[in-house]
Amino acid sequence: MSEMINNRELKAMDPAKRKETLKQLFKDLHDGKNVNEVKAHFDAFIGKITIEEIAGLQHVELIEGDISVTEMQRIYAAHTDLFKGAIEEDDSMYGPENQPGHPVHTFELENREIELLLQNRLRVHLEQFAMEDSAENINLLLEDCNLLYDIDKHYSRKENLIFPYLEKYGIYGPTTNMWRIDDFIRDGIKLAKKKLANYDGDKNGVIEEVQFVLREVSGMIYREENILFPMALQNFTEDEWVKIAHESDEIGYCLTSPAEEWKPARKHLDADAISEGYIKMETGILSLKQLELLLNHLPVDITFIDQDDVVRYFSHGKERIFARTKAVIGRTVQNCHPPRSVHVVEDLLRDFKAGKKDTEDFWIKVRDKFVYIRYFAVRDEDNQYIGTLEFTQNINPIQALEGEKRILS
Template identity: 65%
Template sequence: MSEMINNREQLHKDKSERHEILKEIIKALHHGASVEEVKAQFEEAVGNTSVAEISQLEHSLMEEEGIPVEEVQRLCSVHTAIFKGAIEEIHRPDHPEYQPGHPVHTFKLENKEIDLLVDFKIKLHLERFEREDNDKHVFKLIEDLNLLLDIDKHYSRKENLLFPYLEKYGIYGPTQVMWAIDDCIRESIKDAKQKLMNYQGGRQAVVAVINYVIREVKEMIFKEENILFPMALETLAEDEWIKIAYESDEIGYCLTAPVGKWQPERKALPVGELSEGFVRFETGLLSLKQLELMLNHLPVDITFIDKDDVVRYFSHGKERIFARTKAVIGRTVQNCHPPKSVHVVEQLLEDFKSGNKDSEDFWIKLHDKYVYIRYFAVRDENGKYMGTIEFTQNIRPIQKIEGEKRILS
């Protein structure tokens, strides 16, 4: 009888106390407690918890407790093992995730194709490769991995369209952790493909990295469908889902495509023209339309962030080198980059703000392009830092120029 009373009291703990218990469980994991031990403690002490609380937990561990993103990432798979079967079902009117064309519906369609690829096709070909690592089985795996590389579009839409809206609501934990894991998956797929392209033996190394890819991809599908998507559906407004659906085409889709165009019952707000007006410069006068067209016709991609590191503008030419979506507007530039490269961004901005530097250049090879990336500190007439402007240009055609040209083609 006393056990029943204790259990009932335990289940009625208020949310803040349950949150503290969850933090203690994660700390115990950090200090080496076994997964099974902690899982039992979780189920006994807390019972079911919502996906929103899981998000708050991860965020507070990083922000309040000072646990690095890498540590939370390392524990993320353990979280999954704990929370499987303990996440309450989120009920929403009309279930938008079941409506064709809704971003979550499309994400889930892709996940079915991804799961079929890794859990059936790749597993089958990997088993054959393990038995006999001949050219035929090597080529089959290379074909599979080429298909799986398409997962970048799935992850890019999640990172560049969905994450910015979650961060608007103060939800950072899943976005930082998932982006880091997405990057590991991307790199591991490329690593596996490279090993197979140059295969001279070393079967177990190939098997190990592909098994890692299969495991992490399947774990990410679970985390998306049981944590990320329910939390996003619970948080985002319908207008925000409309914008995500509208901008998804620009990034593209993985292994499949939306099965229809999502139209909410109410009429979506139209995307209007630029309001009439003019901008007067020291050296001229342009209409807003002329100004936008001029910037979009420059042979460079331009992005501007203000003095508070918030993205305020990007040009939108016909062929951008790096994808940008309107969802980045109003987002801090640090949250537009993968966690592993944020320190580079912060150092660059610190140098600009302190006056140590006025510019910085980078150049990288990207497919058939040679990309020249230039950053300039923007200062007012008194030298006060007002923001940073980024220019990105494919200079491969410029490198080919020789001699002179003085007449029209």
């Protein structure tokens, strides 16, 4: 920082001034100041930091616009260095998360398996590959990377279950910045797999990519367990944790699974009962039960967001193409997408709201599926925009059709 602050004065500093001091320290990091120098100021002037203060920093205010992978790595590594050994522990945070089956217990169980994979396999096989890039060593490293990509489920549960609840409590920093790092890690694993599967003798390229993955995955484990999970434990209610536990199966688990079903010592969580009331529409009358079953039996996934870009509904068929959890309901659609694709969503919605477009189509490969994604601007009888309908379908079976079928099988 540009000026020194008397330590005794800082200890008595009011919360607003302390927050400004912390933000200045973070700004110094982002502006490229020496990490050791900023860390020394942090240790001398701040000493310890609480999870509430970290949440209140709203990192998203400090990291804006387009930013390179390298710069984001540098900033996040600097954040981690700043916090190490400085986070105050709160005994009240520890309790139910130590119970097998609690979502945090499961996340940390996965992290232990990830660490074992990194230490006992990936690091060992990388050293062997560095000594000799034989076909056997290439295949061993490729197998490790394939196993490690299971981390996508771990990150997806975090992004689709933990982040939405944090946002409900006004905590947005992890949503954007941690998700960015998750995507960098995913991309790093994919690139390492590609380089190994199509190995052309670029040994240094493979080594650099795998080392990047090792470093970033280890750093993310630290951030999750020392910042993200304590932050969530301080804010989420038991009902919210129960809902997260119940919805985790929708996405899946990484390298392991919950030790058991978590059953907190609490009153039974009432199921969301479906009213048997009826809805009268222009072309018919359906009960709420019939309407929900009808929508869930459509051979497509549909999602509706309102005029304020808030997710209000999604169908829940047997074979969803993209993971959806109930935590997205009430969340803005921008925060349901990875940061690097948000601009596409915003451009599309801007055109719909301005009346420049009524539809937009995309088609992409997703694993073994060819997915057709359609967006429709929903307008009322006065042509006023009231929301957007997303329609997603696996069209592989349709593309495979040939000839005609005129009778029952």
